[in-house]
Amino acid sequence: MTVVQPPKAQYEQIADWLRARILDGTYPPGSALPSEPALAAELGTSRVTVNRAIGLLRTAGLVKVRRGAGTYVRSLPQIIRDAKQRYGARERGTGAGEVEARELNLRSRTDYGDIRRMSATPDVARALGVAGGDDVLIRPRVLYANDEPTQIADSYYPWDIVGGSALLQADVGTGGSYSRLAELGYPVARFAEDVNVRMPNDVERRILHLEATQPVFDIVHVALTSDDRPVEVAFHVLPGHLWTLRYGWDDAVTTPPGQGTP
Amino acid sequence: MTVVQPPKAQYEQIADWLRARILDGTYPPGSALPSEPALAAELGTSRVTVNRAIGLLRTAGLVKVRRGAGTYVRSLPQIIRDAKQRYGARERGTGAGEVEARELNLRSRTDYGDIRRMSATPDVARALGVAGGDDVLIRPRVLYANDEPTQIADSYYPWDIVGGSALLQADVGTGGSYSRLAELGYPVARFAEDVNVRMPNDVERRILHLEATQPVFDIVHVALTSDDRPVEVAFHVLPGHLWTLRYGWDDAVTTPPGQGTP
DNA sequence: CAGTGGTCTAGACCACCAC
């Protein structure tokens, strides 16, 4: 074939070539790419080179490999995670977890891990403003949309606030956990989130069906009362190629324009 | 050597092994890893396998390769981009671009591209709520910290608002562009951002010194007046391994707790 | 010019899938 020129590595050119064919519909979503030996023969290159090119597409989340079966173009429905809407959803009686799935008409499911009392790790203690080793409640869970894993979320609460409450159950009832916190005397007034991108660890790769080079959003979410007491910290891990994060906030400037001085 | 067991691929085990040695200080930041032939000999494997292992570390931003010279451990100062603080900075007389660098005592620099009038692309037109092809002002720039590229930022403004204003100059003056917009009669009241993660394109790779498998934050930032008119849209591209995004917002729930009904 | 990483190949063996 005549696709390969020196300025770029062959495998990058092949990746560009395949990507273009995916985007222009030659290989529509759900369809299989030609096999690696077939592509190698067609392009006059080795299978290793083709494999490396496809590796770039996998990293970008464009294709998904089924071992022994073939390489398939992903049908990628981007999920929007609107922070304000997500955490304001209790007016509608739903927990935050179902907001996005509902939006896209996806079947939503939440699998809970072991909800239990434990000693706070340093990370959790710092985020909650408690002493290291203090007791906290952990609510670990994995969220699915159409049976595809879309999110890992581990929430922590100070035990002295939530001990004995409905938050020990998987189903926390109408309005979700923030409604329960309000009833316990700790209504949430503000949220803060730190967002990072990183590669998934082994556990996350297994749970989220990711490869070593597919980045994840790593979100640390803190809920605060009006007097700035943290009442929940949640660690979210989301496959990067599935999500768009949406934030909105009001301008913080209080002084009139043109008053600033260096 | 005795590091390799079958359940995981050799290159992944080697990557884990190297990562552990970087994190425990065996290879401190700034130091060079042993050469690939040396590692291959020591581990009893081939150079290609070592190269693939190091590729995983590069993707994670842990090491940086200098062609012909060696592979070096990155000293990674995470930069925090606090959205609220960043865009409230004009009280202190600075533009948004210098907030983070100043915070970390880094030398900050902004290189401006061609500031000019142009026709809105569909993306820009949609974000600004103008008709496709309407004139807009583009202010393209690249931000550096300690001479390392840290961000690409292309801002667009409706021409009918900013035409002939100070925004045509690279230096927009005290308080930055939002102060000028306020003076023009369009004070900004709210911000909205969409955040994605993706792999960089060729241009971004060159400008930001990234590799094909190093993810970037792709941020679409919109500034709105109190009557929800968009007056600026900015497209930001940030190397993922350099940044933490920080957001804060007030709870949107207006109804008292416990009132929700499914 | 010697050493470094970037890339490519041909061939091989394996695990897994579908028939």
Next chain:
DNA sequence: TGGTGGTCTAGACCACTGC
């Protein structure tokens, strides 16, 4: 059982660095 992708090797050539 044949086809698929996952991985590994030995060897090679190249561009680039730094002495």
